[in-house]
Amino acid sequence: MYLCIDLDAFFVSVEQALNPSLAAKPVIVGGLPQERGVVASASYEARKFGIHSGMPTSLAYRLCPQAIFLKGNFRHYRLYSKRFHQIISSYSPSVDMVSIDEAYINVAGTRRLFGTPTEMASRMKNDIKKTLNIPSSIGIARTKVFSKIACEQSKPGGMLAVSRENEIAFLAPLSVNVLPGIGPKTAGILKNLNINTVEELLKTPDWIVETALGNHYKILKFFIQGGDYRSVDTMKSISRDTTLHEDTINRELIYALFYYLTERACSTLRKRKLTAKKLTVKVRFSDFKTVSKGAKMPGASAQQIVYELGIRILQDMLKEKKRIRLVGIALSGFEYDGLQFSMFRMKEERLNRLNGALDRVRDKFGFNSLFAANTTVLKRNFEDNNYGYTLHTPSLSQ
Numbered sequence: 570m571y572l573c574i575d576l577d578a579f580f581v582s583v584e585q586a587l588n589p590s591l592a593a594k595p596v597i598v599g600g601l602p603q604e605r606g607v608v609a610s611a612s613y614e615a616r617k618f619g620i621h622s623g624m625p626t627s628l629a630y631r632l633c634p635q636a637i638f639l640k641g642n643f644r645h646y647r648l649y650s651k652r653f654h655q656i657i658s659s660y661s662p663s664v665d666m667v668s669i670d671e672a673y674i675n676v677a678g679t680r681r682l683f684g685t686p687t688e689m690a691s692r693m694k695n696d697i698k699k700t701l702n703i704p705s706s707i708g709i710a711r712t713k714v715f716s717k718i719a720c721e722q723s724k725p726g727g728m729l730a731v732s733r734e735n736e737i738a739f740l741a742p743l744s745v746n747v748l749p750g751i752g753p754k755t756a757g758i759l760k761n762l763n764i765n766t767v768e769e770l771l772k773t774p775d776w777i778v779e780t781a782l783g784n785h786y787k788i789l790k791f792f793i794q795g796g797d798y799r800s801v802d803t804m805k806s807i808s809r810d811t812t813l814h815e816d817t818i819n820r821e822l823i824y825a826l827f828y829y830l831t832e833r834a835c836s837t838l839r840k841r842k843l844t845a846k847k848l849t850v851k852v853r854f855s856d857f858k859t860v861s862k863g864a865k866m867p868g869a870s871a872q873q874i875v876y877e878l879g880i881r882i883l884q885d886m887l888k889e890k891k892r893i894r895l896v897g898i899a900l901s902g903f904e905y906d907g908l909q910f911s912m913f914r915m916k917e918e919r920l921n922r923l924n925g926a927l928d929r930v931r932d933k934f935g936f937n938s939l940f941a942a943n944t945t946v947l948k949r950n951f952e953d954n955n956y957g958y959t960l961h962t963p964s965l966s967q
């Protein structure tokens with residue numbers, strides 16, 4: 570059994586906890602109306618006016634001019650997130666934070682200490698309310714996927730447990746949009762088939778939906794039947810490295826290789842729907858001395874962001890001006906890509922859309938059907954094939 574806990578209107582709730590005069594008012598975090606920002610979080614009082622995350626603040630202002638607009642303070646949110654994590658970790662050793670304000674908790678083995686999952690959930694909820702003065706919602710179910718859907722349905726401030734026997738009855742009347750992986754495109758296709766609810770989806774013959782959605786339908790079915798997200802704990806890191814044909818001090822070539830390796834690692838990360846919080850750069854010099862150095866990042870899956878951080882570390886490592894023999898990158902500290910909109914991730918969101926498009930083209934036409942400008946030097950140095958470049962070490966063809 571899993572428990573999915575999510576803090577309600579998190580950024581706004583933190584602002585309200587710090588400044589009680591904001592309570593029960595339409596409050597919007599994300600920027601001031603005259604700026605070009607978007608709504609990162611809106612209080613439920615503001616949502617009544619049709620305001621939601623991702624909406625330009627200028628539009629939010631037109632819908633509700635009396636709302637209180639705040640720029641937000643990420644340091645405060647981080648601090649609250651940390652305390653939230655501490656509280657829930659006191660209930661179970663198996664806590665998986667998937668975004669700043671949301672976590673999955675495996676409730677196996679907590680019964681003796683905290684009672685039934687529902688009892689534990691209400692204690693946890695009260696604990697958070699009392700300590701942080703922030704409302705939360707909780708879903709309890711057999712899989713993470715169902716617990717997340719239950720959590721969403723119980724918002725704001727609710728709690729919903731779905732027993733195994735009631736899973737289908739629970740899902741049936743809900744919009745298909747509650748299922749993971751249904752984006753606007755899939756939703757549009759289903760709508761054209763007159764499928765709006767999960768019940769309608771289940772009643773439609775398989776072959777019809779499969780023809781319309783292709784492989785994607787299999788994933789949907791997998792989740793509906795109780796399949797779950799892959800456990801993050803089973804995978805420790807994704808790494809890509811290569812030994813060069815010849816030791817080199819050619820910076821242009823090394824950086825290009827590093828970009829290429831980063832791209833490969835990040836594309837695997839995205840395929841698994843993960844983000845990484847740590848990157849490690851590895852270099853082996855011609856004298857076989859090997860150095861590796863890591864850095865923390867905000868959960869990222871875009872090579873552009875990872876490269877920006879990684880290249881600084883690499884440049885630092887190459888100060889010695891020795892020939893190098895191997896270069897590599899490892900990503901670790903995985904989290905499910907929460908798909909949660911936040912103003913602090915706007916750059917990442919933009920890159921995600923771009924990279925999603927790159928991944929799709931490459932899946933269809935081969936990795937090298939597209940290549941980044943800063944890897945052109947590789948074209949002169951390595952042969953390419955459908956899978957990418959044929960480098961000295963075969964690990965790269967994966």
Ligand SMILES: [Mg+2]
Nearest residue numbers: 575576577670
């Ligand atoms: Mg939340």
